[in-house]
Amino acid sequence: xxxxxxxxxxxxxxxxxxxxxxxxxxxxxxxxxxxxxxxxxxxxxxxxxxxxxxxxxxxxxxxxxxxxxxxxxxxxxxxxxxxxxxxxxxxxxxxxxxxxxxxxxxxxxxxxxxxxxxxxxxxxxxxxxxxxxxxxxxxxxxxxxxxxxxxxxxxxxxxxxxxxxxxxxxxxxxxxxxxxxxxxxxxxxxxxxxxxxxxxxxxxxxxxxxxxxxxxxxxxxxxxxxxxxxxxxxxxxxxxxxxxxxxxxxxxxxxxxxxxxxxxxxxxxxxxxxxxxxxxxxxxxxxxxxxxxxxxxxxxxxxxxxxxxxxxxxxxxxxxxxxxxxxxxxxxxxxxxxxxxxxxxxxxxxxxxxxxxxxxxxxxxxxxxxxxxxxxxxxxxxxxxxxxxxxxxxxxxxxxxxxxxxxxxxxxxxxxxxxxxxxxxxxxxxxxxxxxxx
Numbered sequence: 404x405x406x407x408x409x410x411x412x413x414x415x416x417x418x419x420x421x422x423x424x425x426x427x428x429x430x431x432x433x434x435x436x437x438x439x440x441x442x443x444x445x446x447x448x449x450x451x452x453x454x455x456x457x458x459x460x461x462x463x464x465x466x467x468x469x470x471x472x473x474x475x476x477x478x479x480x481x482x483x484x485x486x487x488x489x490x491x492x493x494x495x496x497x498x499x500x501x502x503x504x505x506x507x508x509x510x511x512x513x514x515x516x517x518x519x520x521x522x523x524x525x526x527x528x529x530x531x532x533x534x535x536x537x538x539x540x541x542x543x544x545x546x547x548x549x550x551x552x553x554x555x556x557x558x559x560x561x562x563x564x565x566x567x568x569x570x571x572x573x574x575x576x577x578x579x580x581x582x583x584x585x586x587x588x589x590x591x592x593x594x595x596x597x598x599x600x601x602x603x604x605x606x607x608x609x610x611x612x613x614x615x616x617x618x619x620x621x622x623x624x625x626x627x628x629x630x631x632x633x634x635x636x637x638x639x640x641x642x643x644x645x646x647x648x649x650x651x652x653x654x655x656x657x658x659x660x661x662x663x664x665x666x667x668x669x670x671x672x673x674x675x676x677x678x679x680x681x682x683x684x685x686x687x688x689x690x691x692x693x694x695x696x697x698x699x700x701x702x703x704x705x706x707x708x709x710x711x712x713x714x715x716x717x718x719x720x721x722x723x724x725x726x727x728x729x730x731x732x733x734x735x736x737x738x739x740x741x742x743x744x745x746x747x748x749x750x751x752x753x754x755x756x757x758x759x760x761x762x763x764x765x766x767x768x769x770x771x772x773x774x775x776x777x778x779x780x781x782x783x784x785x786x787x788x789x790x791x792x793x794x795x796x797x798x799x800x801x802x803x804x805x806x807x808x809x810x811x812x813x814x815x816x817x818x819x820x821x822x823x824x825x826x827x828x829x830x831x832x833x834x835x836x837x838x839x840x841x
Contacts, residue, residue, distance in 0.1 A: 428840050448500050449795060456500060456536060460529040461493040469567055482525040489528070492521050496530045503540035508549045511537040515556060522563055534560075535589045542593025550590070557586050634802040636683075643679035645751045649719040649759055671718045705739035706731040706767065713765060716750050720759025721780070723750070729769025741806045742767065742776050745814070748803055749778035749826040757823065760784045774812075774830040784824035803828065 417622045441448045465486065495517035499510040538557060542550055565578035650668045698718070704712075706727070713723040731739070746765055753763050763780040802833060804814045805825070812830035819825040 445504070446501075449504065450678070452503070453500050456533050457493070457497050457532065457577050458820075460532045461497055464489060464493065464528050464530060484524075484526055489526075492526065492528060493530045494516060496521075496528065500533055500536060500540075503537055504544050507537070507541040507543075507545035507555070510551055511541045511545075512834055515553075519560055519563065522560075522567055525567060527568075535585060538586060539589040539593040542590045543597050554586070554590065558583060561586060570818045621734060634805065639677065640683075643675050643682075645754050646675050646719050647679075649754055650675070652759075668718075670717070675715060681778075690759065703736060704743045705736060705742045706734065706742055707739075708743060709765070709767075712743070712747055712750065716754060716763070719754060721750075721754060721757070722762040723765060724763070725765045727767040727769075729767075729770050731767060731774075734769065734774065734832070738774060738810060738832070741810065741830070742774060744806060745803050745826070745828050746778055748800075751827075753778070753780040753824065754828055757783050761823070767830075772831065772833050774832055776828040776830070777825070778827075779819055779825040780823045781821060782819075800826075 420525075496514055499513040502510045511534075514534050518531060518534050521531070534557075538553065541553055545553075561579060561582040564582055565575045568578050569575045650672050675711050709725060709727075713725045731742075734742075746767075750763060750765070753761060757780050758762075761780050761783060763778060766775075766777040766779075768775040768777075800814070800816055803816075806816045807828050807830060810830045810832075812827065812828060814828045816824070816826045
């Protein structure tokens with residue numbers, strides 16, 4: 404069993420073993436340091452390449468007798484130039500490599516011109532290896548359309564060299580095959596390195612893009628959570644403070660004429676304050692992620708809590724009639740919380756804008772596909788309610804619309820036919836076939 408598992412791993416296990424070897428890790432670190440040094444001082448690497456090519460290939464040509472060895476049938480009859488002319492040709496072959504990365508096409512063209520001139524004179528130099536380096540650099544750094552015609556020129560130059568060396572007993576076909584193979588290897592190596600660098604650049608770009616997207620999602624999630632918390636805090640504090648203020652005003656007036664009504668108002672203020680404090684504690688506990696203390700907090704309000712909400716509003720003065728039809732218990736907790744908050748916000752606005760002497764009618768209708776929430780008040784007793792708030796819609800109506808939009812619903816608000824104000828929300832209860840995903 405273990406042998407089959409190791410065999411199924413195949414080359415991937417071997418690749419992982421090699422990539423995790425300390426030698427490869429050390430080489431990777433050395434390569435990283437070299438790339439960083441090259442980015443800081445690019446001329447150093449170019450000068451080092453020129454120095455290596457000169458020492459390995461050009462320097463032996465400066466000593467006499469370097470071409471006299473080898474079998475007689477493959478000995479080449481090449482022209483030997485004076486030292487100054489040899490140095491000039493070597494300089495023309497090697498020095499353009501300083502620009503092999505910045506101007507790869509120009510460097511290749513300069514070396515090719517010297518190469519053709521040299522072999523036209525019948526001179527062979529080991530420094531001709533610089534042409535392969537220039538071709539590799541062109542494949543790696545140059546434009547691909549320049550590489551195509553450069554390869555054609557390279558094949559023509561190789562044909563010239565093959566004809567020149569055929570006089571030493573080496574067939575033209577064999578010489579051309581060897582030279583073209585060397586040029587092909589240089590081009591293939593340059594293209595392979597270029598593709599590898601492009602892949603690494605693409606991976607780095609993708610990683611950077613994913614990191615940006617992750618940060619954007621985090622910021623969007625934070626903004627969404629802040630909006631949700633702000634909406635909840637608005638519903639909790641705005642409603643309860645409105646009720647408390649109304650009860651305090653009524654209690655202060657009743658304390659002079661009906662002390663027992665003032666005492667009742669104080670008790671209602673205490674109950675409302677404790678309820679608001681409990682909801683705030685629950686909200687802060689959620690924000691602090693205190694899951695171990697979740698049992699200490701009351702659950703989120705639902706439709707069953709609307710009776711208590713209407714009772715608190717009635718205690719503040721308005722006459723509230725609450726009717727419900729259908730089966731609201733089958734609704735999930737999210738829909739019930741949303742319906743509760745919409746009614747709470749609508750009654751809070753009624754209390755603030757219509758006063759304590761108004762009448763309000765709350766109606767909930769539940770059927771198979773929709774939940775309709777309607778809150779209608781009679782307006783202030785002395786006259787019609789203004790058509791809109793002086794400062795616009797405010798956060799209350801916007802919050803109601805945002806809540807309804809989560810369930811594909813709509814909220815409308817405006818003056819009623821009798822001079823009051825009507826808020827109506829229609830929520831879609833049809834199951835989403837996509838599961839809530841786009």
